[in-house]
Amino acid sequence: xxxxxxxxxxxxxxxxxxxxxxxxxxxxxxxxxxxxxxxxxxxxxxxxxxxxxxxxxxxxxxxxxxxxxxxxxxxxxxxxxxxxxxxxxxxxxxxxxxxxxxxxxxxxxxxxxxxxxxxxxxxxxxxxxxxxxxxxxxxxxxxxxxxxxxxxx
Amino acid sequence: xxxxxxxxxxxxxxxxxxxxxxxxxxxxxxxxxxxxxxxxxxxxxxxxxxxxxxxxxxxxxxxxxxxxxxxxxxxxxxxxxxxxxxxxxxxxxxxxxxxxxxxxxxxxxxxxxxxxxxxxxxxxxxxxxxxxxxxxxxxxxxxxxxxxxxxxx
Numbered sequence: 371x372x373x374x375x376x377x378x379x380x381x382x383x384x385x386x387x388x389x390x391x392x393x394x395x396x397x398x399x400x401x402x403x404x405x406x407x408x409x410x411x412x413x414x415x416x417x418x419x420x421x422x423x424x425x426x427x428x429x430x431x432x433x434x435x436x437x438x439x440x441x442x443x444x445x446x447x448x449x450x451x452x453x454x455x456x457x458x459x460x461x462x463x464x465x466x467x468x469x470x471x472x473x474x475x476x477x478x479x480x481x482x483x484x485x486x487x488x489x490x491x492x493x494x495x496x497x498x499x500x501x502x503x504x505x506x507x508x509x510x511x512x513x514x515x516x517x518x519x520x521x522x523x
Numbered sequence: 524x525x526x527x528x529x530x531x532x533x534x535x536x537x538x539x540x541x542x543x544x545x546x547x548x549x550x551x552x553x554x555x556x557x558x559x560x561x562x563x564x565x566x567x568x569x570x571x572x573x574x575x576x577x578x579x580x581x582x583x584x585x586x587x588x589x590x591x592x593x594x595x596x597x598x599x600x601x602x603x604x605x606x607x608x609x610x611x612x613x614x615x616x617x618x619x620x621x622x623x624x625x626x627x628x629x630x631x632x633x634x635x636x637x638x639x640x641x642x643x644x645x646x647x648x649x650x651x652x653x654x655x656x657x658x659x660x661x662x663x664x665x666x667x668x669x670x671x672x673x674x675x676x
Contacts, residue, residue, distance in 0.1 A: 427591050428600045428623035429582075438580050447581045462647055463619025470581035470616065491644040494615055 373410075373453050373474020373500070382477050385409055385455040386506040389479070392419040392432065393457045393513055399424065403513045406432035406456040408440040408449065408473075415440040415452065432456060433464035437471055449473045450498070457510040459486035459503065465494040477502045479510025526563070526606050526627020526653070535630050538562055538608040539659040542632070545572040545585065546610045546666055552577065556666045559585035559609040561593040561602065561626075568593040568605065585609060586617035590624055602626040603651070610663040612639035612656065618647040628653045632663025 378384075385407050392405025396419035408416040416439035421430040433456055441447055453475040454468060460478065465487035468476060476499055487494045495501055531537075538560050545558025549572035561569040569592035574583040586609055594600055606628040607621065613631065618640035621629060629652055640647045648654055 422600065426598060426600060427594055429587055429590055429620050434582055437582055441580055445579060447575065447579060461619055461623075462644075463616050463623065466614055466616025466619050467582050470614075490646055491615075493643055 373451050375475070375500070381412065382455070382502070382505050385453070386457070386477065386479060386510075388414070388417065389432075389455045389457050390506060390509055390513070392417055393510070396420045396432070397513060397517055403517045404432045404456065404458045406436040406454060408436045408452050408454050410451050410453075415443040429463070431461065431464050433460055434467055437467055441471070447471065453477060455505075457506075458482050458514060459488065461485050462487045462490050462494060468499065469494060469496045472496050473499055475500045475502065477505050479503075479505055480507050480514065526604050528628070528653075534565065535608070535655070535658050538606070539610070539630065539632060539663075541567070541570065542585075542608045542610050543659060543662055543666070545570055546663070549573045549585070550666060550670055556670045557585045557609065557611045559589040559607060561589045561605050561607050563604050563606075568596040582616070584614065584617050586613055587620055590620055594624070600624065606630060608658075610659075611635050611667060612641065614638050615640045615643050615647055621652065622647060622649045625649050626652055628655065630655045630658050632656075632658055633660050633667065 389405040389407045393403040397403035401420045401423050404420045406418050416436040418432045418435035420432045449471040455477045457479040459482040542558040542560045546556040550556035554573045554576050558572045569589040571585045571588035573585045602624040605626050608630045610632040612635040
């Protein structure tokens with residue numbers, strides 16, 4: 371069974387708003403503002419935000435923490451019925467991790483032309499994962515732009 | 524300062540033997556037998572083995588656990604003076620994580636033509652990371668072959 375596109379056409383946007391709330395928590399903590407949610411339909415299995423600085427751990431991206439939470443929640447290593455919502459296009463590390471989970475759908479907000487997985491290889495996602503970009507794109511991007519503008523000050 | 528090749532020409536082999544000991548711990552626990560060590564010269568910062576089954580976490584590869592340990596040990600996110608020793612060529616997730624650490628050297632045992640990062644993109648490692656393959660290759664490969672042979676029984 372795979373993760374089908376939502377029947378409610380607003381579900382992706384509503385879930386991305388939750389991911390954006392998580393990104394805002396990161397922003398307030400002076401972390402790169404990226405948030406993630408993993409859900410089966412409307413059932414949320416994981417909510418997380420980037421914690422690289424807090425944990426002093428370069429692997430503590432929002433998506434990685436969400437995967438660990440979600441697999442713990444379901445008690446299995448695979449997430450074919452799940453959708454990951456993340457505010458920014460995943461990096462190769464996170465897409466490599468998502469590949470291992472065989473996740474059904476990946477919905478991201480804004481593209482990351484320099485650091486995103488597409489810059490390296492479009493073969494990184496699991497072949498069964500459906501990928502959707504550009505959901506709440508403007509808000510996701512604005513948060514990143516605002517963060518890096520603040521950093522440069 | 525970057526991680527220079529070892530002055531002792533046997534250091535890579537000796538460190539890989541420690542990584543192999545870790546891989547054997549994984550093997551005995553019925554995990555895919557991959558082990559990793561992170562060191563600065565002869566000073567070991569991290570030793571780990573694959574714990575995907577034990578932790579029910581697809582991100583719990585030996586390299587990921589070693590990165591988290593090593594960054595905690597030094598209290599910093601970057602590992603330019605460090606060498607990672609791992610018994611098998613890293614997958615894209617692990618190489619993506621190693622890229623974030625800017626690790627100085629990556630020494631692996633046996634190649635993984637299907638699952639290794641090279642199958643996807645040779646641009647995944649950090650441009651400053653020196654990569655050496657084939658150290659204790661036979662032993663590293665034998666352990667993997669033996670594991671998958673046992674699995675198929």
